[in-house]
Amino acid sequence: MGKVILKIAGFFILSIGIAWALPAYAHHVLGRPAYSLNEDSNTPPSMEIETQVGKYYVSMMAFPAFPKPGQRGRVNLYAVRIDNGESYDGSVTFTAREDSWFGSEQEVLGTQPPDDRVYRQGFAFHKAGNYIVRAEFESDGEPYQVDFPVRIGSPVPVGPIGLTVGSLAVLLIGVNIFQRRRLQRIRASQYHAGKSSSKEST
Amino acid sequence: MMHPGLPAAWVETVLLAVLLLTAWVLRTPGYHAHSTPTISLANLPGMGSMVRAIVSQPWIQLALRLIMVGFFIMIIVSGLFGTPVPERNAATVLTWTLWWTGLIIAVYFTGSAWCAICPWDALATWLVRRRWWKRGNASSSMNLRVPKWMRSIWPALWMFVGLTWLELGVGITTNPYATALLAMLILVLTTASLAIFERKAFCRYFCSIGRTIGMYAELSPVAVRPVDYDICANCKTLECYHGTDEIEPCPTHLVMGRIKQNTYCTSCGACSQSCPYQNVAWRLRPTGTEAIRDVRPHWDAAWFILGLLSLTSFHGITMMPFWEQWVRSLAVVINDSGQLLTSFSIGMFVSMLVPVALYAGLIQIAYRIVGNSTEYKRLFSSLAITMLPLAFTYHIAHNLNHLLRESRGLSGVIFNPLGQGTLPLSVAETHFRHMNPLLSENVIFTLQAGLMLAGFWLAVRIMRSRITRLSADSLIQRMISIPVLFFLSSVTLFNLWLLMQPMIMRM
Numbered sequence: 182m183g184k185v186i187l188k189i190a191g192f193f194i195l196s197i198g199i200a201w202a203l204p205a206y207a208h209h210v211l212g213r214p215a216y217s218l219n220e221d222s223n224t225p226p227s228m229e230i231e232t233q234v235g236k237y238y239v240s241m242m243a244f245p246a247f248p249k250p251g252q253r254g255r256v257n258l259y260a261v262r263i264d265n266g267e268s269y270d271g272s273v274t275f276t277a278r279e280d281s282w283f284g285s286e287q288e289v290l291g292t293q294p295p296d297d298r299v300y301r302q303g304f305a306f307h308k309a310g311n312y313i314v315r316a317e318f319e320s321d322g323e324p325y326q327v328d329f330p331v332r333i334g335s336p337v338p339v340g341p342i343g344l345t346v347g348s349l350a351v352l353l354i355g356v357n358i359f360q361r362r363r364l365q366r367i368r369a370s371q372y373h374a375g376k377s378s379s380k381e382s383t
Numbered sequence: 384m385m386h387p388g389l390p391a392a393w394v395e396t397v398l399l400a401v402l403l404l405t406a407w408v409l410r411t412p413g414y415h416a417h418s419t420p421t422i423s424l425a426n427l428p429g430m431g432s433m434v435r436a437i438v439s440q441p442w443i444q445l446a447l448r449l450i451m452v453g454f455f456i457m458i459i460v461s462g463l464f465g466t467p468v469p470e471r472n473a474a475t476v477l478t479w480t481l482w483w484t485g486l487i488i489a490v491y492f493t494g495s496a497w498c499a500i501c502p503w504d505a506l507a508t509w510l511v512r513r514r515w516w517k518r519g520n521a522s523s524s525m526n527l528r529v530p531k532w533m534r535s536i537w538p539a540l541w542m543f544v545g546l547t548w549l550e551l552g553v554g555i556t557t558n559p560y561a562t563a564l565l566a567m568l569i570l571v572l573t574t575a576s577l578a579i580f581e582r583k584a585f586c587r588y589f590c591s592i593g594r595t596i597g598m599y600a601e602l603s604p605v606a607v608r609p610v611d612y613d614i615c616a617n618c619k620t621l622e623c624y625h626g627t628d629e630i631e632p633c634p635t636h637l638v639m640g641r642i643k644q645n646t647y648c649t650s651c652g653a654c655s656q657s658c659p660y661q662n663v664a665w666r667l668r669p670t671g672t673e674a675i676r677d678v679r680p681h682w683d684a685a686w687f688i689l690g691l692l693s694l695t696s697f698h699g700i701t702m703m704p705f706w707e708q709w710v711r712s713l714a715v716v717i718n719d720s721g722q723l724l725t726s727f728s729i730g731m732f733v734s735m736l737v738p739v740a741l742y743a744g745l746i747q748i749a750y751r752i753v754g755n756s757t758e759y760k761r762l763f764s765s766l767a768i769t770m771l772p773l774a775f776t777y778h779i780a781h782n783l784n785h786l787l788r789e790s791r792g793l794s795g796v797i798f799n800p801l802g803q804g805t806l807p808l809s810v811a812e813t814h815f816r817h818m819n820p821l822l823s824e825n826v827i828f829t830l831q832a833g834l835m836l837a838g839f840w841l842a843v844r845i846m847r848s849r850i851t852r853l854s855a856d857s858l859i860q861r862m863i864s865i866p867v868l869f870f871l872s873s874v875t876l877f878n879l880w881l882l883m884q885p886m887i888m889r890m
Contacts, residue, residue, distance in 0.1 A: 212554075212721050212722025212723065213554045213557060213558075213722070214467070216467070216468045216807035217807055217809075217810070218806060218807060218809050226468070226806050226807045232720070232721055232722065232723075233711055233714050233715075233719075233720065233721075233723060234720045234721065235718065235720060246807075247466075247467075263711075263715060327721075328721075332467065335464070337464075341463060341563070341564055341567060342463065342567075345567040345570065345571060348571050349510065349570075349571060349574055352571075352574060352575055352578055353510060353511065353574075353578060356511075356523075356524065356525055356578040356579070357523075359525060360522045360523070360524075360525065361522075364522060
């Protein structure tokens with residue numbers, strides 16, 4: 182029994198030693214927008230997304246984070262190879278489309294060469310809504326596409342509310358109709374059963 | 384932004400205690416669970432009559448439900464129309480920082496009371512039954528029986544896995560819009576279930592939140608129980624089960640006189656309101672008594688507990704700096720892009736598989752020790768309950784960090800739920816919040832260390848009781864306890880290690 186306890190103690194000590202030896206690194210959640218105040222201004226925030234596409238690690242930033250309709254904004258893109266850390270030096274084409282469930286027309290914002298290894302694209306949307314800015318480039322004969330959500334103004338999200346209320350209404354009305362018909366069927370069968378039993382008794 | 388983990392001194396103290404406990408249990412593994420004293424709050428001098436009045440009247444519950452529905456609507460409006468900055472929007476702050484973290488802590492003190500004021504159930508009931516609290520018209524629902532293959536908590540387990548995937552993979556915890564969408568989706572599912580199936584099938588079989596609460600409530604020192612068991616034993620009318628003309632029957636098919644475990648009780652109050660003898664009230668009992676003595680082993684419940692254990696630890700793993708390195712490396716290998724959801728899903732699957740495989744393997748060893756006297760499945764189910772305190776205490780310890788470090792600024796969100804005109808937190812503000820929690824760091828560390836130790840202690844007590852029921856032979860008891868203790872101590876050690884690490888905050 183003593184040996185077992187010694188072995189368990191050894192396991193604990195070894196494990197805790199391994200735990201202490203592991204280093205800790207900084208962290209960023211890939212693909213999720215992060216809002217921050219940056220060096221461009223101390224008031225309007227910017228939005229950043231970091232992501233990994235094929236052989237590249239891509240960082241995109243939109244400034245300001247929440248532009249109003251007609252307000253000029255900018256998207257910056259920076260791409261480095263995951264294997265050797267070299268930055269991408271070709272050209273990048275930026276397009277934009279409405280972020281809707283049903284397809285919308287895509288518009289080319291521009292094609293940009295690198296400016297100090299960063300690709301900068303200006304934009305101005307005149308209608309409030311949710312848009313997707315897409316950066317497209319090619320490397321080693323493979324196409325790369327990175328999507329970036331941009332929200333202009335305060336669009337009214339009637340879609341989800343309408344869908345929820347609509348689903349609930351259809352469900353409740355459907356159940357109500359089903360139940361009414363079922364009750365009618367039950368009453369009818371009870372009526373017929375009562376009629377036949379009264380005939381038998383007479 | 385990261386905050387410091389549990390100091391080494393605390394970890395060493397807990398480890399020493401775990402070692403001593405392990406050694407002691409190996410010497411005396413068997414334990415016969417004796418009946419323990421419990422007190423019904425309805426019998427307390429001075430406040431007993433007040434307790435009976437409160438639990439038998441629906442008005443207090445209705446008022447609380449209205450408040451919760453108010454918050455629920457506020458969350459949906461904030462999520463859909465408010466700022467997308469998560470730390471400034473009531474949808475994300477109230478849902479994930481306050482409710483989801485605080486709920487698990489509250490289960491210990493209030494059992495399954497949350498289910499009684501759940502806004503999803505309240506809204507679904509009002510929509511389908513078209514009554515504020517009285518028994519609805521029978522024709523308002525199709526009242527179909529839940530198909531046999533769905534009559535278990537497997538659906539709730541899969542919903543819990545899905546919720547965790549959305550939470551940690553997709554990242555709805557930092558997306559107010561997605562948070563509102565999820566809230567509305569759950570409302571549609573709850574309403575659909577109530578309109579189609581008999582009683583409250585969603586609460587019993589499908590709700591991952593309710594079943595998590597139900598499982599953890601087995602360890603809670605409070606439960607809804609008969610005031611006098613003899614009255615229930617002689618009751619022939621069973622209003623608690625069938626309901627009355629005014630009051631709904633038990634939504635989860637429970638009979639108060641026979642209830643032994645909290646797993647499916649939603650504390651809805653139907654039994655206390657319908658009982659003609661006012662014989663149902665809250666009862667106090669020692670922590671974990673139910674798990675030690677009363678909980679019956681079930682295959683689906685065992686898997687749910689395993690799911691809870693692995694997913695709570697997985698929450699901790701994803702907040703470690705190394706997690707993203709792993710996911711990125713895997714993404715390169717499998718050519719994953721964007722948010723790396725495929726890589727995340729594989730990582731999540733493996734993280735869930737490891738504890739399951741380890742437990743299944745160790746139970747296999749125990750099975751060989753026991754011989755043919757019991758089935759593998761029974762052994763698996765019987766001993767799974769030992770993991771529940773480990774999952775619960777780590778869950779609370781982990782949530783304490785979120786609740787106490789991320790809750791600063793709550794008042795700002797309450798007064799401006801849509802976050803209009805607000806800016807994201809600057810790096811300095813975020814740092815200030817995380818380093819200045821609502822309670823001092825030392826208190827948090829003490830609570831976390833205490834929780835880990837309490838979890839192990841309770842797990843050991845449950846194990847001793849379980850193995851005594853499996854075999855009367857003290858040698859076999861000792862032999863079975865070795866693999867089980869190895870599993871319990873490994874999980875405790877791993878969770879301690881997770882708590883030691885600097886953890887990345889969500890917002």
